[in-house]
Amino acid sequence: MARTDKAMRILSTQLELLRGGKVYKKSYCKKNEVSARTFDRDIVEIRMSLSESFSGQEVKYVRNENYYYLDKPDMIKPLTAIEASFLLEMIKTCQVLQREEYVGMVDSIVKATELNRRQSLEKMAEKYKKMDIGVSEDAMLKMLWDLLQCVVEQDKIRVHFKDKRKIELSPVFLWMYQDKIYLFAYEKKTLNVYSLHEIDWFTLLGSKYPRELQEKFYKVSCEQIHKRIKNMEESKEEE
Numbered sequence: 001m002a003r004t005d006k007a008m009r010i011l012s013t014q015l016e017l018l019r020g021g022k023v024y025k026k027s028y029c030k031k032n033e034v035s036a037r038t039f040d041r042d043i044v045e046i047r048m049s050l051s052e053s054f055s056g057q058e059v060k061y062v063r064n065e066n067y068y069y070l071d072k073p074d075m076i077k078p079l080t081a082i083e084a085s086f087l088l089e090m091i092k093t094c095q096v097l098q099r100e101e102y103v104g105m106v107d108s109i110v111k112a113t114e115l116n117r118r119q120s121l122e123k124m125a126e127k128y129k130k131m132d133i134g135v136s137e138d139a140m141l142k143m144l145w146d147l148l149q150c151v152v153e154q155d156k157i158r159v160h161f162k163d164k165r166k167i168e169l170s171p172v173f174l175w176m177y178q179d180k181i182y183l184f185a186y187e188k189k190t191l192n193v194y195s196l197h198e199i200d201w202f203t204l205l206g207s208k209y210p211r212e213l214q215e216k217f218y219k220v221s222c223e224q225i226h227k228r229i230k231n232m233e234e235s236k237e238e239e
Contacts, residue, residue, distance in 0.1 A: 006042075007142065008104030009034075012111055014046050017059065017070040019078070024067045043068060081117035084109050088121075088128055093179050101141045103129050140181070140196055147171055147183060147202075154214070156205040159185075161198050170209035172217040177229050184225070186213050191220075193228050 009032050013023055029039050043059060050057050050070075057072045079087070087109050091102065110118060110125045150157055150171050158168050169185035169192075176182075181196045186209070 005100045005104045008101070008108060010042055010045055010049075012104075012108045013042065014049065015108065015112060017046070017068070020070070022067045022069050024065075026066065078114040079109070079112050080114060081121060084113040084117075084121055085124065088124065092128055092131065097141060105141075143196060143199065143201075144174065144181060147174060147196075150204070151214075154208045154211060156207045156209050157202045158205055159194070159202045160200045161194075162200045163198070168205060170213050172214045175225060175229070177226060182229055182232075184217060184228075191217065191228075193225075193232050195232075 013028070016023060023043075025036065025039055028034075029036055034042075047059050050059065057070055059068050060071050061068050088106060091097065091105055091109075097105065106125050106128050110121045113121050149155075151173060154170075156168065156170055158166060160166055167187055169183075169187055171183055171185040172191075173184040174181055175184060175193075183194045183196060183199070185192060185194065
């Protein structure tokens with residue numbers, strides 16, 4: 001079994017705890033091919049993540065049985081088999097994931113599925129993981145998450161593009177279209193669209209943009225959004 005990517009490992013473990021599950025140290029280390037010390041570090045990161053969410057939830061340890069659990073689990077409703085198969089089909093064609101990210105996400109979706117249908121989903125997932133999908137050379141998943149946080153918090157950012165441009169932006173939405181993800185953001189008062197593949201990295205400017213910019217974007221129709229994306233891609237081809 002391939003060594004599990006850290007981000008995916010922690011995400012699936014946190015979901016398991018939120019569902020009211022128990023995490024046993026020995027089986028965790030064996031399953032993820034990690035050391036006991038790595039397990040301890042993962043638990044610390046999960047505890048920190050929960051404390052930062054101000055949810056009041058705490059990871060507890062049962063010493064005599066050597067497992068961890070959440071004292072106030074959310075008891076998240078599992079995905080139905082139909083929902084899970086839809087998500088598997090969707091990420092299969094998504095070209096923004098690295099191979100390791102793709103495999104990890106497939107496993108996470110299966111684990112989040114209702115128990116009585118999980119076995120059939122596991123068989124389907126194994127076929128999906130063997131497929132020769134279009135994969136990204138860049139680690140997009142972390143950038144996607146970070147940008148989403150900026151949208152939620154209305155943070156202004158400075159984006160560093162791969163072509164060496166630097167632009168200060170107010171990110172208002174992330175949109176998936178034809179297997180790619182695009183960032184919609186205002187440069188001052190002008191709404192622009194950028195492919196995540198163009199972005200090298202970005203930094204926070206330490207200031208917020210007004211909520212009105214997001215509300216202004218929400219009034220843009222899907223047709224107009226898709227037209228903007230097409231125009232942007234066509235202009236790149238002409239260069």
